Amino acid sequence: MTQSIDYGNLMHRAMRGLIQSVLADVARDGLPGAHHFFITFDTTHPDVQIAKWLHDRYPAEMTVVIQHWFEDLIVTDKGFSITLNFGNQPEPLVIPFDSLLTFVDPSVEFGLRFEPQGDAEDDEDEAGDIDDDDDEPEAKPHAAEVVSLDKFRK
Template sequence: MTDTIDYGNLMHRAMRSLIKEVLGDIAKTGLPGQHHFFITFDTMHPDVEIADWLSDRYPGEMTIVIQHWFDNLVVDDNGFAITLNFGDNPEPLYIPYDSIVTFVDPSVEFGLRFDSHEEGEEDAEVVPLENTEDAPEAPMEEAETPDAPAKDAEVVSLDSFRK
């Protein structure tokens, strides 16, 4: 038994669970309204499954867009599988939740960022977005998009709640 409650780790698991639930709903019913996602993940995570040419092109991080065209979205307890279009070539991907660096839905000014400070220690941050009209609208052929706009955004770090 420890002397403290590990709120950072609890928040981390809760935010990953939120992503799982949202993607699970999308797999069943599709994307509602103007919702779309920018998901940045660590391509070097040992459980990420992407084509060799994608891992060669994006050896650290890659951002995918789930918006107009996607297929075969399957969500499980550890991650999700999806087929996306890269230059008119459908490619299957498997992305574990633990590999996700950012999850952004600019249509409702919502974002999550998972920062790793030290080996094995991660903090989840809720990142409110304020200028979604400036959010990148990338076609599905583009494998990487710029990060969501950071200007004027307030980042709330879990460190500010720790003693």
């Protein structure tokens, strides 16, 4: 058993689960109302599948917009595949959840940001290290701080 609870990893898994659920609903029912998504992902992730010309144009990261036109949205436990239109040229993409950097729905001012990750093998250990400090192999315990919420009340 580990010495501490890895809240960062748990949070990243929960956030990816939220995105998975949202995209599964959109795949089944379409986008409701004015909702649309800006999704930025790491194009160097080994499981990302995009056309060579897209990878050449976006060698590190890419932002796609899911809004007016998209086809074949398929959501799995590992990620999603979708066909998007790039200059009247439909292109299929496969985007693993582990490659996500940001997920934004500007219609409701909602956004999530993921910290960069290590290798896929390290995913279980490092996936959610939000405050990842490469200089320290182990996190040092910090004293708890109690904050009164009264000062924030109107």
